[in-house]
Amino acid sequence: MDISGQSGKKRLIKAHTPKSRHIKNLSLAFIFGGIICALGEGLLLLFKSIFDEKTALTLVSLSLIFLASLLTALGVFDRVARHAGAGTLVPITGFSNAVTSQAIDAKSEGFVLGVGAKIFTIAGPVILFGISAGIIYGVIYYLAGLLF
Amino acid sequence: MKRVKKLATPPTFLSYAAVGGYEESLGPLGDAFDLCDPSDSFGQRTWESSEGEMGRSAVNIALTKAGLSHTDPELIIAGDLQNQCVASSGGVASFGIPFLGVYGACSTCTEALLLASLMSESEFSSLTVTLTTSHNSAAERQFRTPLEYGGQRTPSAQWTATAAGAFILTTREELLSDKRGLAKITEVMAGRIIDGATADGSNMGAAMAFAAADSIISFFSSSEVSPSSVDYIVTGDLGYVGSDILRDILKEKLPAAAGRHIDCGTLLYDRCARDVHAGASGCGTSASVLAAYFLPNIAAGDIRRILFLSTGALMSPSSVLQGNNILGIAPAVLIEHFEGGNNL
Amino acid sequence: MNEITSILLSALAGGVICAAVQLLIDFTRLTPARILVCLVTLGVVLFAVGAYEPLYKIFGAGVSVPLLGFGATIGRGVREAVGEVGLLGALTGGLTASAAGISLSLFLGLFFSLFFRGRAKRM
Numbered sequence: 001m002d003i004s005g006q007s008g009k010k011r012l013i014k015a016h017t018p019k020s021r022h023i024k025n026l027s028l029a030f031i032f033g034g035i036i037c038a039l040g041e042g043l044l045l046l047f048k049s050i051f052d053e054k055t056a057l058t059l060v061s062l063s064l065i066f067l068a069s070l071l072t073a074l075g076v077f078d079r080v081a082r083h084a085g086a087g088t089l090v091p092i093t094g095f096s097n098a099v100t101s102q103a104i105d106a107k108s109e110g111f112v113l114g115v116g117a118k119i120f121t122i123a124g125p126v127i128l129f130g131i132s133a134g135i136i137y138g139v140i141y142y143l144a145g146l147l148f
Numbered sequence: 149m150k151r152v153k154k155l156a157t158p159p160t161f162l163s164y165a166a167v168g169g170y171e172e173s174l175g176p177l178g179d180a181f182d183l184c185d186p187s188d189s190f191g192q193r194t195w196e197s198s199e200g201e202m203g204r205s206a207v208n209i210a211l212t213k214a215g216l217s218h219t220d221p222e223l224i225i226a227g228d229l230q231n232q233c234v235a236s237s238g239g240v241a242s243f244g245i246p247f248l249g250v251y252g253a254c255s256t257c258t259e260a261l262l263l264a265s266l267m268s269e270s271e272f273s274s275l276t277v278t279l280t281t282s283h284n285s286a287a288e289r290q291f292r293t294p295l296e297y298g299g300q301r302t303p304s305a306q307w308t309a310t311a312a313g314a315f316i317l318t319t320r321e322e323l324l325s326d327k328r329g330l331a332k333i334t335e336v337m338a339g340r341i342i343d344g345a346t347a348d349g350s351n352m353g354a355a356m357a358f359a360a361a362d363s364i365i366s367f368f369s370s371s372e373v374s375p376s377s378v379d380y381i382v383t384g385d386l387g388y389v390g391s392d393i394l395r396d397i398l399k400e401k402l403p404a405a406a407g408r409h410i411d412c413g414t415l416l417y418d419r420c421a422r423d424v425h426a427g428a429s430g431c432g433t434s435a436s437v438l439a440a441y442f443l444p445n446i447a448a449g450d451i452r453r454i455l456f457l458s459t460g461a462l463m464s465p466s467s468v469l470q471g472n473n474i475l476g477i478a479p480a481v482l483i484e485h486f487e488g489g490n491n492l
Numbered sequence: 493m494n495e496i497t498s499i500l501l502s503a504l505a506g507g508v509i510c511a512a513v514q515l516l517i518d519f520t521r522l523t524p525a526r527i528l529v530c531l532v533t534l535g536v537v538l539f540a541v542g543a544y545e546p547l548y549k550i551f552g553a554g555v556s557v558p559l560l561g562f563g564a565t566i567g568r569g570v571r572e573a574v575g576e577v578g579l580l581g582a583l584t585g586g587l588t589a590s591a592a593g594i595s596l597s598l599f600l601g602l603f604f605s606l607f608f609r610g611r612a613k614r615m
Contacts, residue, residue, distance in 0.1 A: 018303040101293070126529055285613065
C-alpha cells in the first residue's frame with residue numbers, strides 16, 4: 001500500500017477503521033423500532049375506542065413523549081439507545097430524549113441560559129425545518145386552490 | 149534543523165500521582181492508581197468542578213509522596229480539555245503556586261513536561277509541578293452530547309478518560325539523596341502540526357497517528373539515541389485504530405521503531421471486560437498511565453528508557469462542524485532510568 | 493382487520509423505517525440531529541404529495557410514531573388551516589397542530605431538570 005501524501009493517509013485510515021456491525025445494528029434498530037411502533041399502535045387502538053382519531057393520535061404521541069422523557073430523566077434511555085440506535089432515535093421518543101437530556105444536562109448553567117436555551121439544541125432545528133416545510137406547503141396548497 | 153534538545157541538567161521525577169474515575173478503577177492499571185472515585189464526581193456539584201478537584205487531589209498526593217508542602221514548588225504548569233482550561237486553573241488555585249496554563253489537546257501532558265524541563269534548564273524553576281486532567285462527563289458535555297442523550301458510538305470512537313496525572317520535577321539534588329532509582333527527562337522535542345486527513349471526530353486516533361509518526365521519525369533522525377536503544381516508544385491516545393496506522397507507517401519508514409511501540413490508550417481499559425471500542429483518549433490518558441505504570445517501572449529499573457509522546461487532536465466543536473480536518477501534534481520527551489545515591 | 497394484524501403491521505413498518513435510517517447512520521455518518529430534521533421534513537413532503545395518508549391507513553402507528561408522523565401532523569394542520577382561513581393558515585396550521593407534542597416535551601424537559609441531573613456515562 002502506498003502510504004505517502006494525503007491520499008496515502010486516507011487509504012491508511014480507511015484500511016484500519018473498523019466497520020460498524022451492520023447486521024447487528026440493523027436488526028436491533030428493526031426490533032426496537034418495531035416494538036415502540038407496536039406499543040404506539042396498541043395505545044392508538046385503546047384511545048380510538050374512547051376518543052376521535054385525531055385526539056387519539058395526539059394522545060399516542062404524548063404518551064410516548066412522556067415515557068421517553070421519564071426514562072431519560074431516570075438515566076435508562078441512553079443505556080437502551082446505545083444498542084437500539086435508530087430504533088429509539090427515529091420514533092418520537094428520540095425527539096423527546098433530545099429535549100429532556102439537553103434540559104437536565106444544562107441545569108448546571110442555570111435555568112434561563114442553561115436549560116432554557118440548550119433545550120432547543122436539537123428540538124429547535126426539528127421544529128424550525130418542520131414548520132418551514134409546512135409554510136411552503138401551505139402557500140403552494142393555497143395557490144393551487146386558487147388555480148383549480 | 150536540530151530539533152531535539154539534549155538537557156544539560158536533566159530534571160528528575162521526584163514524585164507522581166495518578167487519579168481516576170470508575171472505568172479507570174476497573175482497568176488493568178486500576179490498582180496502580182493512587183486514588184479512584186467510583187462516582188466520578190470527587191464530591192463536586194458539577195462535572196467541570198469535579199475535574200478541577202480530581203486534579204487538585206493528584207497534586208496533593210504527589211506533594212505528600214514527596215514530603216513537600218504546597219508552598220514549596222516554584223511553578224505549576226497545568227492543562228486540560230475544558231474551554232479556557234478552567235479545570236486546571238480552578239483546581240490548583242488554592243495552592244498559591246505560580247501558574248502557567250497550557251493547551252495541547254491530548255498532547256498536554258508531554259507539552260507540560262517539556263516546558264517544565266526547559267524551566268529547570270533555564271533555572272527559572274528548580275521544583276516544578278505539572279498536572280494534566282481530562283474528565284469523561286465534562287468532555288462529553290462540551291464536545292459531544294448531553295450525558296443522558298441516547299446516541300450510539302461508532303467502533304472507531306474512543307472513550308475520554310476520567311483521569312489526572314501530576315508530576316513533580318526537580319533539579320535539587322538534596323531532595324533526591326534518599327532515592328535509589330530515578331527517572332529523568334534527558335531529551336525533549338516539540339511536535340509539528342500534521343494534517344490528520346480526516347474530519348471525523350469519532351476517529352481521532354487515526355488522525356493523530358500521522359503526527360506521532362512524524363515526531364518519532366524526526367526524533368530518531370535528530371537524536372543520538374537510536375530506536376533499538378529504547379525499551380518502548382509510548383504514544384498517548386492513538387487507541388487501537390491509530391496504533392495500527394502508526395505501526396504501518398513505522399514498518400515502512402523506521403522498521404526498528406515499529407516493534408517497540410505501545411499506546412497508553414490501549415493500556416487503560418480492559419478490552420475484554422468493558423465496551424471499550426477503540427480505546428481511551430483524553431489528555432488524562434497518557435498522564436495517568438505514565439504516572440501509574442511507566443514511571444514506577446523506570447524508577448525501579450525494570451524499564452530503562454522510553455520515548456514518551458502524548459498525541460493531541462487539535463480541533464474545536466466549531467472546526468468539526470465546519471468540516472475542517474483534524475490536526476495532530478505529538479511533542480516528545482525521552483525518559484531514562486538513573487541509579488540513585490552517589491551516581492547522581 | 494383485527495387488532496393483532498394492525499399491531500403487527502405497525503411493528504413491521506416502524507421496524508423497516510428505523511432499520512433504513514440505521515443504514516443511513518452507519519454508511520453516511522449523518523448526525524442524529526440531521527436525521528431528525530430530514531425525517532420531519534420528509535413527513536411534510538409525503539403528506540403534501542398525498543403519499544402519507546394511504547400508508548397511515550395500512551400501517552397506523554407504524555408511520556405516525558416515527559418522526560415522519562410529526563411532519564405529517566404539521567402538513568395536515570397546514571392544509572386544514574388554509575382551508576379554513578386562507579393563506580394565513582400556512583403560518584398558523586403547523587404549530588397549532590403540533591403544539592401538544594412540542595409543549596409537553598419542552599415542559600417535561602424543564603420539569604425533570606428540576607429534579608434530575610446528568611449521570612456519568614458508563615461503557
